[in-house]
Amino acid sequence: MSKSVVLSSQILSRPWARYAFALLATAMAVLARFALNPVLGDYLPYITFFPVVAFSAWYCGVIPSILVTISSLMAAQYWFIPPTHSFRILNTEQLAGIVAFSLVSLVIVAMGEAMRRNAEVLREAQGELEERVQERTAQLDTANQSLRELTARLLQLQDDERRRIARELHDSVGQLLAGLTMNLSAVGADIERLIKTANMVTDSAALVHEINKEVRTISHLLHPPLLDEAGLASALRWYIEGFAERSKIKVDLEFPEDFGRLSRELETAIFRTVQECLTNIHRHAESPIAKIRITRTSSDVRVQVADGGKGISPEKQEEMATIGTPGVGIRGMRERLRQLGGTLDINSTGKGTVVVARLPILSNSATAAA
Numbered sequence: 016m017s018k019s020v021v022l023s024s025q026i027l028s029r030p031w032a033r034y035a036f037a038l039l040a041t042a043m044a045v046l047a048r049f050a051l052n053p054v055l056g057d058y059l060p061y062i063t064f065f066p067v068v069a070f071s072a073w074y075c076g077v078i079p080s081i082l083v084t085i086s087s088l089m090a091a092q093y094w095f096i097p098p099t100h101s102f103r104i105l106n107t108e109q110l111a112g113i114v115a116f117s118l119v120s121l122v123i124v125a126m127g128e129a130m131r132r133n134a135e136v137l138r139e140a141q142g143e144l145e146e147r148v149q150e151r152t153a154q155l156d157t158a159n160q161s162l163r164e165l166t167a168r169l170l171q172l173q174d175d176e177r178r179r180i181a182r183e184l185h186d187s188v189g190q191l192l193a194g195l196t197m198n199l200s201a202v203g204a205d206i207e208r209l210i211k212t213a214n215m216v217t218d219s220a221a222l223v224h225e226i227n228k229e230v231r232t233i234s235h236l237l238h239p240p241l242l243d244e245a246g247l248a249s250a251l252r253w254y255i256e257g258f259a260e261r262s263k264i265k266v267d268l269e270f271p272e273d274f275g276r277l278s279r280e281l282e283t284a285i286f287r288t289v290q291e292c293l294t295n296i297h298r299h300a301e302s303p304i305a306k307i308r309i310t311r312t313s314s315d316v317r318v319q320v321a322d323g324g325k326g327i328s329p330e331k332q333e334e335m336a337t338i339g340t341p342g343v344g345i346r347g348m349r350e351r352l353r354q355l356g357g358t359l360d361i362n363s364t365g366k367g368t369v370v371v372a373r374l375p376i377l378s379n380s381a382t383a384a385a
């Protein structure tokens with residue numbers, strides 16, 4: 016049905032084709048009837064034209080079908096109904112045949128037209144249906160398109176949102192965290208600095224302690240407090256202990272138990288003499304030992320400092336006696352003793368040096384006068 020509908024619609028769509036098909040079919044019916052002529056003779060002259068009428072009624076429309084009916088009547092009358100090659104009608108039978116063919120053809124044409132119209136209606140309905148389907152398809156396509164666009168927009172919005180959140184995170188939390196990190200590193204640096212400062216404070220405290228010790232030592236060496244308060248023996252022991260420790264020279268002190276106290280000038284002079292002698296031993300004698308012997312009589316004090324070092328060369332002794340020594344140690348000792356009425360003797364050989372200082376125990380005024 017659908018195929019015939021398609022064919023009829025194709026034929027009906029071109030008017031000239033409808034007429035051409037109708038005439039062509041008629042010609043073919045004529046030829047077919049000619050082919051049947053040996054068998055049928057003048058019997059059933061319209062036999063091959065019925066299918067042509069039916070065909071044109073179905074596919075070609077009313078007017079071509081009427082045209083086919085008329086041309087079929089004429090062709091049958093001319094070629095197949097005696098007398099042939101003439102349109103003359105001999106009897107009522109032939110007339111009845113013409114009428115019957117015409118009526119049957121009319122019926123076929125009417126039926127064909129009705130069916131064709133039905134088919135046309137169906138075709139239109141189908142067309143409408145197809146149109147609606149196409150419309151729906153287009154609507155669906157549009158919906159799909161909008162859905163795709165919506166999806167794309169959603170994805171883009173999602174991306175934008177993510178980008179915005181990322182930027183917000185970076186700009187707010189990120190910056191805050193960066194600030195916090197900077198603060199923490201500053202605190203870390205502060206802690207490190209504090210640790211360093213604490214170490215420096217500890218070091219400084221140690222230095223202050225050392226400086227204090229040094230200052231005390233220097234101060235004590237400049238003027239030992241023990242000398243005034245505890246007397247010569249204590250001051251000498253304190254000094255010798257420190258000297259032995261610093262110089263690694265073994266120092267032996269001989270000091271009488273009943274020595275008693277002397278004037279401040281005498282005690283200072285004796286202490287300074289021992290101090291200078293020990294310093295000289297440490298600096299010049301290269302002796303591992305030093306021996307100090309202090310004795311007193313009622314009238315004077317004798318201080319002897321000896322070492323086992325290399326001694327003072329005769330040239331040096333000559334130099335010291337004539338033009339003075341490069342140092343002021345011995346000269347200073349001698350001068351101090353001289354002011355107190357005392358003397359200084361130096362006896363030096365290759366086996367060591369012995370320095371002897373003698374001081375009279377007199378009153379200060381008498382000494383100054385002397």
Ligand SMILES: Nc1ncnc2c1ncn2[C@@H]1O[C@H](COP(=O)(O)OP(=O)(O)OP(=O)(O)O)[C@@H](O)[C@H]1O
Pocket residue numbers: 295296298299300322324325326327331340341342343344345346368
């Ligand atoms: N115990 C000693 N053993 C060897 N040489 C000594 C000894 N004492 C002094 N001398 C020599 O005598 C010189 C003079 O000594 P002195 O004490 O006058 O000067 P100094 O020790 O060199 O310098 P300073 O003025 O600092 O005392 C020294 O340079 C040294 O050569």
Ligand SMILES: [Mg+2]
Pocket residue numbers: 291294295342343344345
């Ligand atoms: Mg000296």
